[in-house]
Amino acid sequence: MLELTITGARVLRPGGWDSGTLAMAGGQLQADPVGRRVDLSGYDVLPGIVDPHGDGFERHMAPRRGALRERDSGMVACAAELAACGITTAVLAQFWSWEGGMRGPDFATEVFAAVGAVAPSVPVDLRLQLRLESFFIESFPQALAAVERFGIGYVVFNDHLPHARLAEGRTPRRLTGQALKSGRSPEAHLALMQRLHAGGAEVPAALDGVCTALAARDVRMGSHDDRDGAMRANWRARGVTISEFPETVEAAEAARAAGEPVILGAPNVVRGASHAGNISALSLIEAGLCDALASDYHYPSPARAAWRCVELGVLDAADAWALVSDGPARLLGLTDRGRLDSGLRADLVVVERETRRIVASIAGGQVAWMSGAVAERFF
Incomplete structure (x- = not known):
C-alpha cells in the first residue's frame, strides 16, 4: 500500500x-x-466514485454470445475499466430472471463466482447486487441460496414482463430477438411469459416471503423503476427502502417523503433525458430528489454526470461529486468511504x-x- x-x-x-x-x-x-x-x-x-448499480461488466463477461467463457479474465478487465473511470467501489448488478441467457440464473452464478475469485486480487472493491424478477417466483429459493452462498448484500426487484400486451393477447415486442438471447424458440419464450403473467395472484405473498427472508439476512433491498407513490408504498411495506431509477416525479417524491434514498442513472444526466422516455434525471436533481447517481450501463458516465451538473449550474462541485461518492456510500451503509x-x-x-x-x-x-x-x- x-x-x-x-x-x-x-x-x-x-x-x-x-x-x-x-x-x-x-x-x-x-x-x-x-x-x-x-x-x-x-x-x-x-x-473515489462509489457506483451503486452498474451492469457494464456484461461486455467483458460475454463479449459475443456463446463465443467466450473466460469469466475470471473478463472480470479482471472490468476492474481495470472501473478504475480508469474513477470508480473505486462498484456494485455489479446482475439479473436473476426468467429472461434467460445473460439474465438467467446460470449466467448469474458464473458472474458471482467470477467476482468471488477476482475481487481479492484487485484494488477496486467489487460488490454484488442480485436483480430479482418479481414474477419469477419459482426461482426464489434458488435466488436466496445464491445470496447466502456468495454473500450478496443487495437485492433489487424488477418486473420486465410486458403485462399490458400479454393481458390483451398480443405478441410482445421484439419477441424473436429476446427468445434467441434466452436460447429458446419464440413459441417457448412466449409460453413462459404467458404462464408467469397468469400466475400474478401468487406474486404478492411470494414477495412478502422472500423479502422477510432477505431482511433476516440483513440484505439491503431496492425496487427498480417505481412508477408512482402507490408502487413505492407497496415496496416500503415489505422493507424495500431504496428506490432505483423512479420513472416519475411522484415516485421520487414519495421516496423522499419517507426518507428513502433515490438512485438515478448517470447516463440519463449525460444525455439530458432518459433513453426509455421516463423522467429526466436532471429535473429530479434540480428538485432535490436524488441521493446517488449510478453508472447503470456505462462506467464513464458517473464522473461525466457530476461535471455536467456543475456545467449547467445545477450544483456546485462538492454537491455534484457527492452524488457519485458520499451519497451512494451512505445508502449502501459504507461509512468508511465517499x-x-x-x-x-x-x-x-x-x-x-x-x-x-x-x-x-x-x-x-x-x-x-x-x-x-x-x-x-x-x-
Missing part, C-alpha cells in the same frame, strides 16, 4: 475545494503528513484540471489505475 503525502493539488473536501495536503498510509487517509511527498500541482484530487477525511479508506481519483480527465485512481491505498504524465509524479 502507498505511504505518501500529496501536495500542491486542489482537493475536494466535504465543504468544497482546499489546497491542503492529503496523506495516506495503511490503506487509510491520515490526518498528518507521512512518507514521501508527491507534488500534484495542476491536478485535482476527489473522492469523502476525503482522515481515518477513511484511501479511495481517490486524480483529475487533470483543464480537461477533467481522470488520470489516476487509488483504491484502498493501492494504485488501481494510472496513465500518462501523472505517473511520473508518483514514480
Whole structure:
C-alpha cells in the first residue's frame, strides 16, 4: 500500500475545494503528513466514485454470445475499466430472471463466482447486487441460496414482463430477438411469459416471503423503476427502502417523503433525458430528489454526470461529486468511504484540471489505475 503525502493539488473536501495536503498510509487517509511527498500541482484530487448499480461488466463477461467463457479474465478487465473511470467501489448488478441467457440464473452464478475469485486480487472493491424478477417466483429459493452462498448484500426487484400486451393477447415486442438471447424458440419464450403473467395472484405473498427472508439476512433491498407513490408504498411495506431509477416525479417524491434514498442513472444526466422516455434525471436533481447517481450501463458516465451538473449550474462541485461518492456510500451503509477525511479508506481519483480527465485512481491505498504524465509524479 502507498505511504505518501500529496501536495500542491486542489482537493475536494466535504465543504468544497482546499489546497491542503492529503496523506495516506495503511490503506487509510491520515490526518498528518507521512512518507514521501508527491507534488500534484495542476491536478485535482476527489473522492473515489462509489457506483451503486452498474451492469457494464456484461461486455467483458460475454463479449459475443456463446463465443467466450473466460469469466475470471473478463472480470479482471472490468476492474481495470472501473478504475480508469474513477470508480473505486462498484456494485455489479446482475439479473436473476426468467429472461434467460445473460439474465438467467446460470449466467448469474458464473458472474458471482467470477467476482468471488477476482475481487481479492484487485484494488477496486467489487460488490454484488442480485436483480430479482418479481414474477419469477419459482426461482426464489434458488435466488436466496445464491445470496447466502456468495454473500450478496443487495437485492433489487424488477418486473420486465410486458403485462399490458400479454393481458390483451398480443405478441410482445421484439419477441424473436429476446427468445434467441434466452436460447429458446419464440413459441417457448412466449409460453413462459404467458404462464408467469397468469400466475400474478401468487406474486404478492411470494414477495412478502422472500423479502422477510432477505431482511433476516440483513440484505439491503431496492425496487427498480417505481412508477408512482402507490408502487413505492407497496415496496416500503415489505422493507424495500431504496428506490432505483423512479420513472416519475411522484415516485421520487414519495421516496423522499419517507426518507428513502433515490438512485438515478448517470447516463440519463449525460444525455439530458432518459433513453426509455421516463423522467429526466436532471429535473429530479434540480428538485432535490436524488441521493446517488449510478453508472447503470456505462462506467464513464458517473464522473461525466457530476461535471455536467456543475456545467449547467445545477450544483456546485462538492454537491455534484457527492452524488457519485458520499451519497451512494451512505445508502449502501459504507461509512468508511465517499469523502476525503482522515481515518477513511484511501479511495481517490486524480483529475487533470483543464480537461477533467481522470488520470489516476487509488483504491484502498493501492494504485488501481494510472496513465500518462501523472505517473511520473508518483514514480
